[in-house]
Amino acid sequence: EDQVTQSPEALRxxxxxxxxLNCSYTVSGLRGLFWYRQDPGxxxxxxxxxxxxxxxxxxxxxxxxxxxxxxxxHITAPKPEDSxxxxxxxxxxxxFKTIFGAGTRLFVKA
Amino acid sequence: xxxxxxxxxxxxxxKGKDVELRCDPISGHTALYWYRQSLGQGLEFLIYFQGNSxxxxxxxxxxxxxxxxxxGSVSTLTIQRTQQEDSAVYLxxxxxxxxxxxxxxxxxGSRLTVL
Numbered sequence: 001e002d003q004v005t006q007s008p009e010a011l012r013x014x015x016x017x018x019x020x021l022n023c024s025y026t027v028s029g030l031r032g033l034f035w036y037r038q039d040p041g042x043x044x045x046x047x048x049x050x051x052x053x054x055x056x057x058x059x060x061x062x063x064x065x066x067x068x069x070x071x072x073x074h075i076t077a078p079k080p081e082d083s084x085x086x087x088x089x090x091x092x093x094x095x096f097k098t099i100f101g102a103g104t105r106l107f108v109k110a
Numbered sequence: 111x112x113x114x115x116x117x118x119x120x121x122x123x124x125k126g127k128d129v130e131l132r133c134d135p136i137s138g139h140t141a142l143y144w145y146r147q148s149l150g151q152g153l154e155f156l157i158y159f160q161g162n163s164x165x166x167x168x169x170x171x172x173x174x175x176x177x178x179x180x181x182g183s184v185s186t187l188t189i190q191r192t193q194q195e196d197s198a199v200y201l202x203x204x205x206x207x208x209x210x211x212x213x214x215x216x217x218x219g220s221r222l223t224v225l
Contacts, residue, residue: 004152034213043114043201043216044153087152096141096212097166102152 002027006088006101013078013108021073021104023088031093033071035064038085038103047086078108112136114217116202122223123192131187131220135204142185143205143214144177148198156200159185192224 004025013019023033032051036044048057050066057064061082063074073086085103115134123129135142144156155169159179170176174192179185189196199221203214 041218043203043218044214046213046215049213091212096143096158096160097155097168098143098212098214099155100145100153 002090002092002099004088004090004099004101006086006104008104009102010105011107013075013106015079015108015110016077018074018076018078020075021086021106023071023073023101024069025071025088025090025099025101026069027090027092027099029092030090032091033066034089034091034098035071035073036087036089036100038087044087044100075106078106080108080110082106083108114202114204114215116200116217116220118220119218120221120223122225124225125194126191128188128190129192129222131189131200131202131222133185133187133202133204133217135183135185135202136206136215137183139204139206139215140182141205141212142179143203144185144187145201145203146171146198147201147219153201156187189222192222194224197222197224 007022035047038044048064053068061076065072085105087103089098089100091098117132142159145153157177158166161182162179174190177187199219201219203216205212
């Protein structure tokens with residue numbers, strides 16, 4: 001059975017304190033992985049797509065990396081506006097059933 | 111439209127009543143998805159449409175749940191004889207598959223509360 005686990009469940013940082021979020025998964029026929037951001041009361045918003053081990057994508061203070069079994073979302077010098085829930089979502093080759101992890105709730109305090 | 115539109119944004123109903131949730135996807139997007147998100151939980155896959163057909167209904171929790179899509183556009187998720195455990199945010203997403211990666215664009219969701 002396909003599984004996605006995100007850790008930690010919640011993370012509290014001070015502004016400027018860098019950290020990383022983890023996504024580990026077991027997905028048959030994996031093609032790639034998405035990262036999404038979700039703000040309270042809103043739908044998830046697309047951040048990155050990663051396809052192969054060793055690949056990295058960056059956007060502002062966020063950098064996503066991928067290995068064969070895990071993905072990391074690194075947050076460098078976060079700001080309060082980075083506070084949100086971050087979801088990872090592996091997707092299979094040729095399929096359409098994207099599986100979402102439960103997310104990591106990030107709180108950044110000024 | 112510019113984005114995925116869902117209605118109603120909030121729905122409060124009594125146990126045993128039927129509810130309909132509507133999703134209007136981005137124009138031209140052929141794929142449409144329904145997910146359910148319970149409080150503090152991740153997204154639970156319900157159903158996927160390619161055009162008007164639903165090749166994957168595996169996530170529908172029970173036969174009280176049904177969905178249809180007409181004209182390759184608007185979709186309706188119907189929950190019959192609602193139960194309190196149906197309370198959740200129902201998210202709709204659409205995608206074009208044009209890039210080869212199935213990037214989903216989500217609506218803001220319909221929050222359902224069953225009393």
